[in-house]
Amino acid sequence: MVDRPNKPSALSSTPGLNPQAQVSISHGSSRVTAVLPTGQSVEVHLYGATVLSWKDSRGQEQLWLSETTKLDGSKAIRGGIPLVFPVFGPSPPDHPATAQLPQHGFARTSRWEFLGKSTSESSEVFQSSRGQSSAEVATADLSVKLDFGLSSGNLEPEVRKLWPHAFGLIYSVTLGCNSLSTSLVVTNEDDKPFDFQVLFHTYFGISDINKTEIAGLDKAEYLDKTEGYAAKTQSANVSFTRETDRVYTPVGGPREPVSIVESGKKRFDVVRDNLGDVVVWNPWQDKAAGMADFGPDDGYKKMVCVEAGSVRGWQVLEPGDAFECAQTIVPQ
Numbered sequence: 001m002v003d004r005p006n007k008p009s010a011l012s013s014t015p016g017l018n019p020q021a022q023v024s025i026s027h028g029s030s031r032v033t034a035v036l037p038t039g040q041s042v043e044v045h046l047y048g049a050t051v052l053s054w055k056d057s058r059g060q061e062q063l064w065l066s067e068t069t070k071l072d073g074s075k076a077i078r079g080g081i082p083l084v085f086p087v088f089g090p091s092p093p094d095h096p097a098t099a100q101l102p103q104h105g106f107a108r109t110s111r112w113e114f115l116g117k118s119t120s121e122s123s124e125v126f127q128s129s130r131g132q133s134s135a136e137v138a139t140a141d142l143s144v145k146l147d148f149g150l151s152s153g154n155l156e157p158e159v160r161k162l163w164p165h166a167f168g169l170i171y172s173v174t175l176g177c178n179s180l181s182t183s184l185v186v187t188n189e190d191d192k193p194f195d196f197q198v199l200f201h202t203y204f205g206i207s208d209i210n211k212t213e214i215a216g217l218d219k220a221e222y223l224d225k226t227e228g229y230a231a232k233t234q235s236a237n238v239s240f241t242r243e244t245d246r247v248y249t250p251v252g253g254p255r256e257p258v259s260i261v262e263s264g265k266k267r268f269d270v271v272r273d274n275l276g277d278v279v280v281w282n283p284w285q286d287k288a289a290g291m292a293d294f295g296p297d298d299g300y301k302k303m304v305c306v307e308a309g310s311v312r313g314w315q316v317l318e319p320g321d322a323f324e325c326a327q328t329i330v331p332q
């Protein structure tokens, strides 16, 4: 079922579900919020279609958002899940097609349109494994998908000049009872091919960077951006003792989860679909202090970016073709 956002604030119920099983959607001029009946919530800012907040059923925030980030559309949002498209980082010198674009492209600094929401339920798993009543099952397994759109026609004219291709982007944020998925469909509506990079720049909230490791990258080749893109190979888990800025290509392929581990316990799994690379970033003390929109200064201890993307090479999209990719984050 799809609801168009013609109501500024609405409670919507899904036919066939427990009447209590309602997804609450609120849509203001700059933000869309969805809350599941089981308490999980997600909030998306239309500036960049940036996920600002993702809370579990107890109201615990899972993402990190800078206290000093701008939310007025004057600068990319620092925290949550900014979307990187069509170039990762500054444009590489050998890639004139993106040379005019700002770092990480324009998707995170463009205003997106909210296209609507759809809800779905999948009941079998809970019913058979837990023997709950059907009403409870429907409540437990409800998810809501929020769709956002950006196309070349909606870009600010000065941005369009920097990357003059006809394209469409549909970005979907799906909140489940125990997961958050972000997925993107890129379509080429031009009469010539274009190439691009894409990345979900997720800032995970953690309790202590000194006790945090990233698993699932053992033996992966990576480029170390803190050492002039030196090519290296990971051994064991990634741990943090200084600025870390690396582009990994995991050996296990996209479906093999990359995990955020705290004090030896898994906290999140990140599963990728059609995204070959994973960037791991923590700015550490000096760099964090040097970023006006990064706060508090010691906030680097409470965040780690694990960013699923396709950024080492370029995706080439022929006219009329579409590219789809996704990440799913599962708290453990």
Ligand SMILES: O=P(O)(O)OC[C@H]1O[C@@H](O)[C@H](O)[C@@H](O)[C@@H]1O
Residues within 6 Å of the ligand: 076, 089, 103, 104, 201, 225, 245, 246, 279, 281, 307
């Ligand atoms: O400051 P920005 O543009 O949001 O980028 C933050 C970081 O994003 C990471 O993805 C990059 O690998 C880093 O090099 C960069 O510093």
